[in-house]
Structures are given as C-alpha cells and as structure tokens.
Amino acid sequence: MTGIDDRLLPDLPVKSKVSRFRPVAYIVPPLIAILFQVYVPRFVDFLSYLELPLLVTVYFALMRRQPVAGAVIGSAIGLVQDSLSQHPLGLFGIVKTLVGYFAASISQRFDVENVALRFILSFFFFLFNQFFAWVLERGLLGQAVELQVPQTIIFGFLNAVVAVPLFMVLDRLKTEEM
Amino acid sequence: MESFLSRYRNLSVLLLLVVGQLMLLAYQVKAREDVPLIRVWAVTAVTPLAKSIEWVRSGGGGFFKNYVFLQAAETENQRLKREVGELRLKNQLLTSEIQTADRAKVLAEFRAHAPSKTLPVRVIGTGTGANSRVVYVDRGSADGVKRGMAAIVPEGIVGRVIAAYPTAALVQLITEPGSIAGVVSQKNKVRGTLKGNGADTCVVDYVQNQEKLDMGEWFYTTGADRVFPKGLPVGQVKMVRDGRTGKEIVISPSGLLAGIDEMLIVIDGVHGLIPEPAAPASTEVSILAAPPAEGGTGVEAASSQSGSLTDADRLKEKYRKIGESQGIDFGGTKGRVVDFNKPVTPGAPGQPGAGQAGAGQAGGVQPPAAGSVKPAAGGAQTAPAQPAATGTVKPPQTGSGQPAGVKPPAARTAEPGKQ
Numbered sequence: 108m109t110g111i112d113d114r115l116l117p118d119l120p121v122k123s124k125v126s127r128f129r130p131v132a133y134i135v136p137p138l139i140a141i142l143f144q145v146y147v148p149r150f151v152d153f154l155s156y157l158e159l160p161l162l163v164t165v166y167f168a169l170m171r172r173q174p175v176a177g178a179v180i181g182s183a184i185g186l187v188q189d190s191l192s193q194h195p196l197g198l199f200g201i202v203k204t205l206v207g208y209f210a211a212s213i214s215q216r217f218d219v220e221n222v223a224l225r226f227i228l229s230f231f232f233f234l235f236n237q238f239f240a241w242v243l244e245r246g247l248l249g250q251a252v253e254l255q256v257p258q259t260i261i262f263g264f265l266n267a268v269v270a271v272p273l274f275m276v277l278d279r280l281k282t283e284e285m
Numbered sequence: 286m287e288s289f290l291s292r293y294r295n296l297s298v299l300l301l302l303v304v305g306q307l308m309l310l311a312y313q314v315k316a317r318e319d320v321p322l323i324r325v326w327a328v329t330a331v332t333p334l335a336k337s338i339e340w341v342r343s344g345g346g347g348f349f350k351n352y353v354f355l356q357a358a359e360t361e362n363q364r365l366k367r368e369v370g371e372l373r374l375k376n377q378l379l380t381s382e383i384q385t386a387d388r389a390k391v392l393a394e395f396r397a398h399a400p401s402k403t404l405p406v407r408v409i410g411t412g413t414g415a416n417s418r419v420v421y422v423d424r425g426s427a428d429g430v431k432r433g434m435a436a437i438v439p440e441g442i443v444g445r446v447i448a449a450y451p452t453a454a455l456v457q458l459i460t461e462p463g464s465i466a467g468v469v470s471q472k473n474k475v476r477g478t479l480k481g482n483g484a485d486t487c488v489v490d491y492v493q494n495q496e497k498l499d500m501g502e503w504f505y506t507t508g509a510d511r512v513f514p515k516g517l518p519v520g521q522v523k524m525v526r527d528g529r530t531g532k533e534i535v536i537s538p539s540g541l542l543a544g545i546d547e548m549l550i551v552i553d554g555v556h557g558l559i560p561e562p563a564a565p566a567s568t569e570v571s572i573l574a575a576p577p578a579e580g581g582t583g584v585e586a587a588s589s590q591s592g593s594l595t596d597a598d599r600l601k602e603k604y605r606k607i608g609e610s611q612g613i614d615f616g617g618t619k620g621r622v623v624d625f626n627k628p629v630t631p632g633a634p635g636q637p638g639a640g641q642a643g644a645g646q647a648g649g650v651q652p653p654a655a656g657s658v659k660p661a662a663g664g665a666q667t668a669p670a671q672p673a674a675t676g677t678v679k680p681p682q683t684g685s686g687q688p689a690g691v692k693p694p695a696a697r698t699a700e701p702g703k704q
Contacts, residue, residue, distance in 0.1 A: 174295040175295055179302070188413045190328070191327055193455060196309055196323060198310065201303055251463075
C-alpha cells in the first residue's frame with residue numbers, strides 16, 4: 108500500500124486474503140485463454156468479442172491482491188498476446204500491465220469473492236482495456252482507429268457475464284488463502 | 286534512494302514495466318522494425334497446435350458428428366427418425382464436402398489461369414484482440430512467403446502479409462484499419478484509396494465530389510500500391526454520397542463475402558487488365574424483315590418478285606397486268622378503256638408464259654419461277670428481292686469482345702434515336 112492509496116481510501120474495510128496458486132496455474136489458463144482467442148473465433152465468429160486474456164489477467168490480479176504481481180502477470184499475458192497480434196510488441200502489454208496493477212490495487216479494498224463485484228470489475232476493466240488500447244493505437248501508433256462506444260459497452264457486458272463463471276472455474280485452481 | 290524505492294515499490298515496478306514496454310514500442314515504431322525473435326518463438330510454438338486443430342476439425346469433424354448423432358438416435362430407438370437424421374446429416378456432410386471441393390477447385394482453376402505466381406494457403410487462426418481482423422495462414426517464410434505480399438481469392442483481394450514466420454504468416458485483412466490499396470472504379474474510372482474501417486466494409490478515400498460514381502459499380506486494384514497486382518476485383522459500391530472533403534464511398538469487399546478458409550498468396554505478381562463493364566441492357570428496337578411472298582395471288586407474288594413493296598406499287602402492278610391481259614398499253618392505246626372488273630385472263634396477249642399456267646393458278650399471273658421465290662418455310666426464307674432488308678445494324682463493340690445486342694440475321698436492328 109502506498110501513502111497515496113491510504114489517503115484516498117482511508118476508511119474502507121481492508122480485505123487482505125491473498126490466494127495462492129500452483130506455478131502451472133499461472134501458465135496454463137493464460138495460455139488457453141490466448142489460444143482460445145486465436146483459434147476459436149475462426150470457427151465460431153461471434154466469440155471474437157471474448158477477451159479471455161483480459162479476464163484471466165483481472166482474475167489473477169484480483170486474487171493475488173499484490174499490485175506488483177498483478178502488473179507482472181498483466182505484462183506477461185499482454186506481451187504474449189502482442190506477439191500473436193498485428194500490433195507492435197507492447198501495446199497489449201502496457202494496457203494489461205495497467206489493468207493488472209489497478210485490479211490488484213482495488214482488490215485490496217474489496218471482497219473480490221463477491222459475484223456482483225466480480226461482474227462490475229470485469230465490465231469496468233474491459234472498458235478500461237479497450238479505452239487504453241484505443242488511446243495507445245491513436246496516440247503512439249498514429250492509427251485512425253475509432254472507439255465504438257455502444258459496441259464496446261455491449262461487449263463489456265458480455266465479457267462480464269462470461270467472467271463470473273470463468274472466475275468460479277479458476278477458483279478451483281487455488282491452493283490456499285492467507 | 287533505497288527507502289524511496291521500497292516505499293513506492295509498487296509504483297516503481299509499474300513505471301518500470303510501462304516505460305520498458307513504451308521504449309520497446311517506440312523502437313518498433315521509429316525504426317519501423319519488428320522484434321522478430323519473440324514473435325517467431327510465439328508463432329512457432331503455437332503453429333503446430335493450430336495445424337493439429339485444423340486437421341482434426343477438417344478431417345474428423347464429420348466422424349464425430351456422425352458418432353454423436355448415432356448415439357442419440359439409438360437411445361431414442363426410433364428407426365425412421367434415425368434414418369431421416371442420418372440422411373440429413375449425410376446430405377449436410379456431402380454438401381459441405383462438395384462446397385469444399387468446389388471452393389478448392391475454383392481456387393485451383395483461378396490459380397492456374399492467373400498470370401501471377403501464387404501459393405495456396407489455408408487459414409489456421411485469427412489474431413488476438415477483440416475485433417481482430419488478421420488471420421494466420423499455414424505457410425510461412427520457409428515456403429517463400431514474405432512480408433508485403435498480397436493475399437487474394439478468385440472473388441477479390443483479401444489482404445496482405447504483414448509478418449512471415451518460418452511456419453506461418455500473418456495476413457492483415459483489407460477491412461482492418463490501416464490497410465490500404467489503390468483502387469479504380471470499373472465504369473467511371475474513378476481512382477481512390479481503399480481503406481479498412483474495422484467493420485465488414487471498406488471505404489474509398491480521396492475521391493472528389495465532382496466525380497461520378499454509381500451504386501453497385503465495381504472497384505478494381507490499380508497496382509499503384511505495389512502490393513496488389515492491377516486488375517483484381519475489390520468490391521462493389523454499397524453506399525456513395527457527397528461529403529465535406531470528398532465523396533464518402535463504402536464498398537463491400539468481394540473477397541471476404543463468402544468467408545475465407547483458403548486463399549492465395551501472390552508470390553510473383555503480374556499486372557492484369559481491368560475488364561470493361563458489362564454492356565447495359567439493350568435499348569435497341571428490332572424490326573422484322575418483310576414476310577416471304579405468299580403464293581395466294583399471282584399479282585402479289587409477282588410484285589414481290591419485282592421488288593414492289595408498297596400497296597401502291599402492288600396496285601399499280603395489278604392494273605398493269607390487267608391492262609396487259611386486255612391488250613391495252615397504258616399511255617399507248619387510244620380509244621380503249623381497261624375493264625378493271627374483268628379478271629386477268631390466262632394466255633392473254635402480253636402475258637409472259639401465257640397458256641402454261643396450271644389449274645391452280647387461277648389468277649392468271651404466272652407465279653415466280655421455281656428457285657427464285659420459294660414457298661415460305663420459316664422466317665429465315667426471305668424474299669430474294671429484299672436482300673438489303675435483312676442486314677443487321679451492329680452497335681459499337683464493347684471492349685470485352687461481346688457485341689451488345691446481337692440480333693437474329695433476318696432482323697433489322699437499329700437504335701431508336703437513329704430512326
């Protein structure tokens with residue numbers, strides 16, 4: 108916790124339960140999420156809206172409750188995602204680093220086991236992810252990409268719907284809570 | 286310094302990660318160079334899996350469908366329903382196989398006839414990121430695929446290779462924002478730049494409002510972008526209207542309409558020609574030639590033989606014959622008047638071939654000699670006296686070599702404006 112955080116959120120209850128996972132849990136689900144995004148939309152086109160790497164990043168960041176861990180996990184997943192995309196390396200990496208960091212920071216103040224909160228956070232971080240990706244594409248890469256707000260909100264909602272059961276599945280990978 | 290880092294450890298790590306990736310990003314943008322190592326590792330690692338998935342899907346998909354279906358049918362124990370289901374499934378499978386075979390055949394035929402040297406590839410995956418409009422194909426630099434090569438299908442252009450790895454290549458679809466191509470419209474020769482807009486359509490920019498463009502008009506590649514060979518179809522105009530800085534043109538890319546499972550990578554492009562637009566619907570008026578002479582009246586047959594076409598000519602000829610049958614020479618015989626009520630007498634003086642006419646030729650006028658005027662046996666048998674009436678006025682030839690409005694040979698055709 109930083110001094111800034113303490114001043115901003117002085118009275119909120121602190122939930123300090125930290126989940127731990129086996130090392131393989133940090134590798135296999137993100138990999139499956141990325142491969143899902145690469146191959147599944149080829150056969151089921153409408154599933155291309157699913158941003159599973161983001162949801163996995165959010166989950167691990169929330170459950171780890173450590174901003175550093177969240178940032179590192181987000182960075183790693185983002186860079187792998189970058190390497191399989193048409194964008195220069197770093198675009199998704201930066202965005203997911205920020206997502207992981209802020210998700211972990213928020214998780215220190217909330218009960219992240221709550222289904223409603225998971226839904227809201229997934230929705231919020233999808234919008235965050237899309238917005239920052241759009242900013243970087245326009246600002247750093249100079250691409251004239253339009254942010255389609257209604258579509259993004261709908262996709263955010265759908266991703267949040269998927270996130271809830273997905274997080275429940277991922278909960279089974281937890282080994283212990285401290 | 287140490288206490289500062291420990292106190293702001295989280296922020297320090299965050300800044301370190303973000304700044305590091307920003308520098309990586311900036312390097313790639315500034316140097317216009319990729320960091321191939323990481324990508325090669327990642328793509329090479331996942332490509333075998335992708336190929337396996339594709340192999341299982343294309344090869345074993347039908348088997349699993351059949352198996353699952355049969356299991357369900359057995360549990361239901363309804364023989365008739367099962368048979369119908371099997372037939373439906375088989376039909377679906379065969380239809381799918383036929384479609385696949387047709388698609389492959391079309392692609393092979395197109396490849397054989399295309400002037401450019403191409404390499405057939407199969408799509409094995411899509412790019413990451415929501416709404417990604419890039420696909421992975423199963424051929425890479427080991428097969429000669431290079432960055433910047435065009436990807437096409439017989440129906441039109443698909444995209445271009447933006448990265449080539451040893452075992453796979455990444456193709457950016459033309460609908461992806463940032464993809465561009467030089468295009469020209471087929472009919473009005475309007476030139477512009479095709480751009481992807483992140484949707485299922487593309488836009489054509491840099492077209493002045495003064496330019497004329499029709500809905501449904503085809504766009505073709507110009508070859509000016511040095512990626513797509515000239516003459517490849519791009520798509521049809523879906524929407525066109527005047528904008529502030531130029532025309533707003535939306536086209537539906539023809540190469541992506543039917544989905545993309547296979548495509549051709551243009552290894553060695555050869556520019557082609559932009560075909561001329563198909564001829565519009567003919568506005569010509571067709572006028573049939575005069576019917577062949579009927580043998581009903583000897584006068585008409587003779588008139589037809591002599592080339593008299595109008596009623597006045599025929600009447601004049603009839604009176605002349607009547608006069609001749611009565612031995613009266615119009616303008617020469619004085620004091621005698623022709624009896625026009627008297628029928629033409631066979632064998633009368635002045636009548637050619639008098640006395641040789643048969644009983645059926647009651648008119649008294651000898652029918653046309655055999656061979657000169659034949660009985661009508663279809664529209665093609667026109668009177669020999671009217672050869673000029675059977676000509677065909679041909680419209681200007683189109684560039685495609687297809688004469689617009691070809692008419693039957695016995696018909697006279699002319700454009701209404703020229704009549």
